[in-house]
Amino acid sequence: MKAIEAINLVFSYPDGTRALEGASFSIDSGESVALLGPNGSGKSTLLLHLNGILRGQGTVRIMGREITEDNLSWVRSQVGMVFQDPDDQLFMPTLEEDVSFGPRNMGLSEAAVQEAVSWALRSTGLVDLEAKSPHHLSFGQRKRAAVATVLSMRPPVMVLDEPTSNLDPRSKREVATLIRSLQEKGTTIITATHDANLVPYMADRVLLLDRKIVADGDVRQILCRRNLMKGLGLEMPLLADLFERLREEKIYSGATPFAADIAAKEIIDLLK
C-alpha cells in the first residue's frame, strides 16, 4: 500500500519564491526514504505539504486518501512531523506537557496519554527529564525531545526535517538507530537531510530534490552517482567517493561499501 503519494506539487511563497515545480513521488508503507537536496531545493516546503500545513497546486494522498480541508485532523494523526529547529516544536512549559500535547489533541484517555508519553520518552532516552522546561535542555536533548513529541502520537508515517543537523556524531548515530527501529516496527519514514554519510544507516531509498524530484532510487544507486550529486552541490558519502574513485581507476570492481568495517576489509583485500 502507498503510504504517501505526491502528484505534481507546485508551490510559491508570497514573496514569489518558487519552492516546488511539479514534484511527484510515492512511498510504500514501511519504507524509510531519505530526501536529499541543496539549500533552497524545497525540502522543508515539500515536507510541510505532507501533513497539510502548506497546500499548493497538486495532490497529496496519505494512505490512499487525498488531503482535503475536511480530513486535516485525520491526516495529522497519520503523519507526524519533526521540525528542523527543536525550539519551533517545543512550545509548552515542560517536556511532559509537550510530549502529551499531540495525544491529548487526539482525544486519548488520560491513561493512554501517560502510556504514550512514557513510551516516547523511553524511546528517545529522556525519561528523567520529563519535568524539565525545554529551555533547560541541551540542544541534543531538545532534538530528541522534538522527536518524542511526535512519537507519542504513534503516527504510521513520520516526516523528519534534518533531524541530525548540529548534532555530535554519537547523537547522529542514535537518531539513525531510532529511525531504523521505528521502521522495523512498521513506521513509514521520510527524512530530509544533508548528511549523505548517514543516509545508508537510516534509509533504503533516496529522493533527490531540486524543486522537483530529479532522481529516485535505492541508496547505492543514487549516492554513488558522482555527477548527479555534484551537479546538485551535494557530496557523496566519503567511503562511496573513495571506492568510486578506485573503480574509475579500474582498481576496484566490487559493491561500494558504506560502512567503515566493510570498507577496511575491501582495502585489505585490495592490498593483498
Add this chain to the structure above:
Amino acid sequence: MSHFDPEKHSCLGSAIHSWDPRAKIVSLLVLIFAIALAGSILPALAGLCVSISLVLISRIPLAHVAGFMKWPVIFLLPLALFLPFTTEGDCLYSFQFLSVSRQGLFFSLLYLTRGVAAALLALLIVGTAPFTVTIKALQEMGLPASLTQIFLFAYRYVFLLNEEFSIMSRSLQCKGFVRRSDLKTARTLAMAFAMLLIRSYERSLAVYNAMLSRGYRGDIPIPGRNGLAASDLFKSLLVLGAAFSIMAK
C-alpha cells in the same frame, strides 16, 4: 544562559508546596488585598510578619527570595525615599530647604511594608508550584483559555527571546560594537531589537505550524484535578483568618 528562574524551587516538599494551587492562589490573593488595603502601620507590619512566616514555611532558600525581592525593592525604594520629603505635614527634621514630615515618613514605611509583604506573597504564588500548574489552576478558576495559552507560550518563549538577544549582543560585540550613551548605540540597539521582533514573528509562524501538525484546533486539553483535601481547606482557613484579622484592624 543565566537568568532568574522563579520556579527553580517549585518542587520542594513544604506545606505551601503541597497546598492545592487553586486554594493557595485564592487565599494568598485575599491576603495580598488585605495587606494592600491596610491603612496603618500595625496591620501592615502584621501582614509582613505573616508573609515572612509563610516564606520560611515554604523553605525557599533565602538567597532565591533575595534574588526575587531585589526588583520590587528597586521599584519601591525611590518612592519610600521621596515621600518623607515631599509629603506635607508635621516637620520632624529640617536641613536647609529639605524637611522630613511625620506623615511622609508614615506613608513611606506603610508603602514599603505593604509592597514587600505583597511581593513575598506573590513569590509564594509563582514560586511554590510549576508555572504550568499555576496557570492551569487559574484556568480552572475561570481564566479564559486564550489567556491561559498566551501565558503558557509567553513563559516558554521569553527565555528563548532572551537567549536570542544575548546571542545578538555577543555578535555585536564581536563586530566591535561598544555600548555608549550616544545616538549610534541607540540606533544599533533599536535595529537589533527590531530584528528580534521579526525573528519572533517568524518563530511564531513556525511554532503555529508545529502546533497544527500535532492536532491543535484552538484549545489545549488540560487533564482534570481532584477536589480540595481537608488539609488544603485548613491552610486556606488559616491564611484567610489572618487576612480578615488584618482587614478588621
